[in-house]
Amino acid sequence: MQRRKVRFEATTPGKVGMYLCGPTVYSDAHLGHAKKEVAFDVIRRYLTHRGYSVRYVSNITDVGHLQNDADEGEDKIARRAALEKLEPMEVAEKYYWSFMDDMGRLGVQRPSIQPRATGHITEQIELIQELIARGHAYEAGGSVYFDVRSWPEYGKLSGRKLDDQEEGTREAVRGEKQDPRDFALWKNAEAGHIMRWNSPWGEGFPGWHIECSAMSLKYLGENFDIHGGGLDLEFPHHEAEIAQAEAAGHGFARYWMHNNMLTIGNEKMSKSKGNFTTLKDLFERVDPQVIRFLLVGSHYRSITEMSEEAFVSAQNGYRRLHDALNEIERRLPTAPHREDVLSAKVARHVQAFEDAMSDDFNTPRAVAALFNLTSDVNAALAAGEVGKGALTQAQAAYRELGGQVLGLFAAGMAIGAADDTALVSTLMDVVLEARQHYRLSKQYAQSDALRGKLAEVGVTVEDTKDGARWKR
Ligand SMILES: Nc1ncnc2c1ncn2[C@@H]1O[C@H](COP(=O)(O)OP(=O)(O)OP(=O)(O)O)[C@@H](O)[C@H]1O
């Protein structure tokens, strides 16, 4: 709101109420969506790490999000339902779970509360009634609009002045609005519109912005701490959220945070531009942990430019950290009990990490601290034995800061082919031994079948006078 960094003070000491505008569930999530979810997940995790008890509310939009911001066009979910020949609620359900699966693989923690717009029609209607009663909204033709001219503070978040906006707005979009800048709180449902509810103004459906005001107030109360979302939501969505809540007499969010966009070829990745990579496609070839590492490598307020090279360098960088942690854990059980100079260095890098994160969640600087830690750890490990205390401390730094805060180093990850060389070689020894056993006992059908299966995965076996050899 102030367009600068300010000191964070929780409304209730020790507690943080956070609201993040969630997805409109009508298609599979792409990498741009992941940037937003991971950015706010890290913020939540860091606040938790600092001892706050965080209530994290993130909504699911399953009604009311129309094709364009001027309150016109089809509902995104209903349009998809027609395309896929599904019920609108089937579409919402399908893509909701798709979203949750993808975010789960990226290590995004589930919200404390994940309210759906269709489950809160009553709350939205009540808020609209309050706005009408206070003279900040009016009914027209079964729809209700927010009266922007009645609320001089409209524009305070995005810094837009009403007069600037007027120039940019076409008369054509005015329709039944008293002012083209007014926005829909409730829309009259025309014949054939499937998603519809009874209201004091006839059958209709809520506007997109009202759900977030109604649901954040319901679950976080007035003056809750942090409201987040993508920078593209600042106007009109967040501006509208503030106006709806405050004009109805409620205190609203105290800190506003917006993530910048993920771009590809310097253009925002987006569904409508068609320049997107779905997470599901990406997971086929890049480990979700590496994707997450790549995302935390840039600041939430910065643009993240995507490229193949970026994946490769993320993969290498992440492997470097991961290898150091593995080596620490391998050596820990036999490490000697003694003081070690590494201890003080670890403490310094931990402090650098905390300082970076306490400065507007500066994840690239925090990651740099982990790399500096890794250089010192590797140097110490290469020089010989390292004291148990220092190793334990270093392990805790990776697990707590990299693991708990950044959401990395999850168990059971596959980090890519190069790490598997030794394993593959050992497994091939086992397979060739089994084949040799078949041959010696004249079970040629079995030994040929094994060779055939290996050929299918691109491994050829040659019998030489020194025994079987394999190559890819
Ligand atoms: N490229 C991106 N980088 C960062 N955040 C994004 C990106 N694309 C979408 N988001 C975030 O996800 C939210 C939901 O996005 P939305 O469903 O509108 O996706 P989209 O691909 O931009 O779709 P469309 O092009 O149809 O608007 C956005 O409000 C935004 O905050």
Ligand SMILES: [Zn+2]
């Ligand atoms: Zn919202």
